[in-house]
Amino acid sequence: MIEHIPIWWYLTLSAVLFGLGVAGFIYRKSVITVFMSIELMLNAVNLTFVTFSYQNKNIDGHIYSFFVMVVAAAEAAVGLAIILTIFKNRGTLQIDEIDSMKL
Amino acid sequence: MSFFLIVTLVKIALVFAVFMTTLAYLQWVERKVLAHIQSRTGPLRVGPHGLLQPLADVFKLLTKEDLMPPHANKFFYLLAPFIAVSLALVSISVIPFGPEVSVWGGKTFMEIGGLNVGILFILAVGAISVYGIALAGWSSNNKYSLMGGLRSSAQMISYELPFTLVIVSPLLLANTLSFRGIADSQAGYYWDFIPRWSIFQLPFPQIFGFIVFMIAGFAETNRIPFDLPEAENELVAGFHTEYSSMKFACFFMAEYANMVTIACVATTLFLGSWHPLFPAPYSDWVPSLVFVGAALWLFLQSGKIGRKGDHITFPLFGIAALGFAVIFAIPFLQTYLVPIFWFASKAGFILFTYIWIRGTLPRFRYDQLMHFAWTFLFPCALINLLLTALMVALFPEQK
């Protein structure tokens, strides 16, 4: 059993999580879930930030992930408000129903 | 390592036992106090003065039929009470009840796990514990439950801001995030008689902050006057309408555990944790004196014509109290027990306030609740924080 964990374990984990996030984004059909997949990707990136900041023993990575969190919070507020509005106006959360951007 | 492990296990066991008993009896106390506020007698039948009532309740809850609504989402329906109670219980583990003491030749702190971001831990747990209620409300597939769940989640989010903000001010005074550091920072006295608790501490006493904290705490624990999620006359029993027997008990326990946690946090942050009201050495003898006084009062009471059996039970209680007094008088034990006594008395006072207010205040209306949170409490917390920061920046030497 290994006492010390190699960095690349963390990186691989975050890569996998990121991939899952992308998959969710592409394959899920509810707007809310798609939104959550974005959050998942952000988290994965945060993990890499913190990992590298551990590797370099430099705290900047933490700051970056902190900022990512803050921005994610703001984004969630606005995004959910938008989702609410969409639901009010169109009565659906199916992402494929929301295609009025089409010419 | 082994010493550490053993001590930790012992501490966990102790704290858990005491905590559970407290929860059980807190509810008894609440019923008694409410009863006397409303000039009733409260539980009497089970045991002397209903002292065994909690056991009876536990028995009752265990033997009740465990209902599950037909269209409920099974998994979440079962998960919700679990989340609620476990999170409520876990947060007690970072609260320090006393100073560093030596046991079996080793040294240890009077807390289960010291965390140097203890406050953040408490906040995190509190933040998560919304899910218990929200999920319960949603999963039991009942409109009243859903309303209750929505209300409580909205309420908890709203009151989390003033709660968090007002916590920051004593942190500024203590200049640390760990509970132990905060407690230590409140040791000592001004002019040997005013304790340096946060509510008295220069450069900016936190009395105002303490009040705001208490109000927000009431809301966080869904207590009257903020118990909208379970406002029986509006939504039957709120989020736990559909819950019965042990699952209901979990929510019940969770609520009281949260109360106790809030009380402990308030004690640690504002009321100087275990630091006594009077400087040593007097403070070491206060507990004994209190218990002796209690014993005397009980003996006098037993003289009067009370209820049937009082003339037996009161002297027994008195003897017990005397026993406590003796225990607290033993110098060797004092080092362990006196801090705990002070801590417990402060927390107990806060808990009593909880019950007291429940007995006195009516319930808010929902919009009033939100309005109050955002337009009054939040600015108050903000102003308090700003003033504290300003004063700390201006007079750093006062700290």
Added chain:
Amino acid sequence: MDSILFIIAAVAAIGCGLNLVLQKHPISSALSLIGVMSSLALLYLLLGAEFIAMAQMIVYGGAVMVLFIFVIMLLNAGAEKRSDKSLFAQIAGFPLLAVLVVLLAFLIRETPFPSKISQVQFGSWVPGGSAEAIGMQLFSKFLYPFEVVSVLILIAILGAVVLARKEID
């Protein structure tokens, strides 16, 4: 010890992530996302980022996800239906995904990590990401970003309020 904790957390994270993608009901996805976040918080603790771990729990777990759940309950969003639209995504999505994963794995494998600093050991980095250190950085080196972000948040709040108002249509 570390590796056990890591493996537990990682497995939990991946499992919850998979659950997020596979579940059909938004609330299950939300719960599994919370699971991912909690296990990530544990990993942060292992990496000596205690502040970030707590912030993760408070901000993501306490605020963002509660919002999600709140909205899901409010809209009473049911399980999602199949749809035959956006064929391109249906067809090309998976291969691209596979390419992505392979590419990332390849890059990670190929990147040379200096072995001695690339070993994570719990508690080996003191003070690490303690709240104090973060605060120091945040208010000295990253002051302007910090201020800008605060303005951003203000704007976001206003935007959310405006968007979610009743009379919007």
Added chain:
Amino acid sequence: MNLWLIPLCPLIGFLLSGLLGKRLPKQLVNIICVGSVAASFGLVIYLLSNIYPVNTPVTEHDFTWIQSGGLKIGFDLSVDRLTAVMLLVVTGVGLLIHTYSIGYMSHEEGYGRFFAYLNLFMFFMLLLVLAQNLLLLFVGWEGVGLCSYLLVGFYFKEKFAGDAANKAFIVNRIGDFGFMLGILLLVIQFHTLDFASIATAVKGMPVESSMGALSIITLLLFVGACGKSAQLPLYVWLPDAMAGPTPVSALIHAATMVTAGVYMVARVSFLYDHAPGAMHIVALVGLATAVFAATIGLAQNDIKKVFAYSTVSQLGYMFLGLGLGAYSAGVFHLMTHAFFKALLFLGAGSVIHGLSGEQDLRHMGGLRKAMPITFVTLGIASLSISGFPFFAGFYSKDAILAAAYESASPWMFWVGAATAGMTAFYVFRAYFLTFFGKYRGHHHPHESPFVMTFPLMVLAVFSIGAGKFLSVPEWLAPMFPVTEHGSMQPMIISASFGIGGILLATLLYVIVPSLSDSVKSAAGPIYTLLANKYYVDELYAAVIVKPLTLISRTVLWRGVDEGLIDTGLVNGLGRVAQALGEVARRWQSGSIRNSATWILAGSLLLIFILGLGVR
């Protein structure tokens, strides 16, 4: 010493009054604008008292403005003796005129706007004066042009004001085009625009006997000067510019802006010293303008027009002086002219104000009772401009004429002297028509308020004493070696010419007014020719404007604009875009998931390129 503070004050004044001028009460606007100018005046005084005597120029480099290749142009300000004179004139006269405007504009609308423009003008003028390199000077140059445009067109509700503004602006464009060419040639020649470094570079070069690079540069610069300082053939805008409010005419079109050309030429005198041919042309143009404008001035009936033409001819004098190498004389005349011409205009403004807008000499007369202060001060100014002995104008004009007298071509002196006589004549003609005889108007004349008469008095003092006591040539001697003229002869001659003109005017317009009409009828055709300003405007209209408009109507508008640009470019582009859109819309399915997949594909491409490229 922070030189940049000096122009900063009016700029702040401009911003304040320009942005919130409408909302502020008039008193506050006054305080802001006049106060800002007063502040820069005080700063100038403080600065000069600190660095007096300005033997070595004080230069400061505030920041690097343009850095392209070898060319490095900084925001550099500097003060030497020449600049000091200009600074004092600009801020001093400017301050007086600002004060005057408070009274003059009190009944006008757009009060805040007016003062905002005025402050902006002060800013640009000070920038122009302080600039240490030609490009920065050009910025100020264009800036003052802009302000002149804005202020001439101040009464933009009347058509003539707008036309006049356009005329001023367009005519100046011609000059500025030459100026810009000159600057470019300078850059090509010297790879710098900094005055000091150009001067040092020029020192090494030989004096050009024939047309060389320097001559071309100097001539091009002089074209710019012609535009700005209203010399032949570009003078036409200045008389029309009188459409603006009178304080503007006084500040911009008499005292400061129009003299910018003179200042510029004096500033780059080191170039002219090496181009004698160019200098000769400058002298000729100046002289010609002087005569030409003076003759026109003889027959004008609009009081401001008269003074405008006299301004043109006085500027001609200055260029004559410059062209003869007597830079100090030119600058000297610039200063005295600033005083007495500003005084003339302010006096005229006071008269117009008193007659509530009447500008025609034929409807004035006998106003000396009604407005005594204006009467006296305007008289002083007239004496000063007509070179009456021991008044300011006398000294400066004499310095120039003396230089002409001793120059290679003395005939210039005689022409100049004759022009001096004409100047005296028409100025006094206007003066007498205004104040003597009996009142021919129908408004009720009244004296202007103190806030207007005070500047008049101050300027009157300067118009008397400036020549004797502020001897610019001595002050500028270190920069421009002054030619010591021995004989009193030119002085006496020019003075006598001036006095002769005055006497003639007295004879014709005071003693026997009837005589003037008979003279007028006697000189019928010439008079009409003069009254119509030699039909120059009509000439330009026929030769330049008509063809231009014709071409632009037919070729540019119908052909290029509608044909090429509209149908060809605009609609063509539109059609192309439409066609592309037809193709692109296939991708724009509106499906978010598809877009996400595309994003994924793109990012994969990026990872390929970067991730595998880096290694």
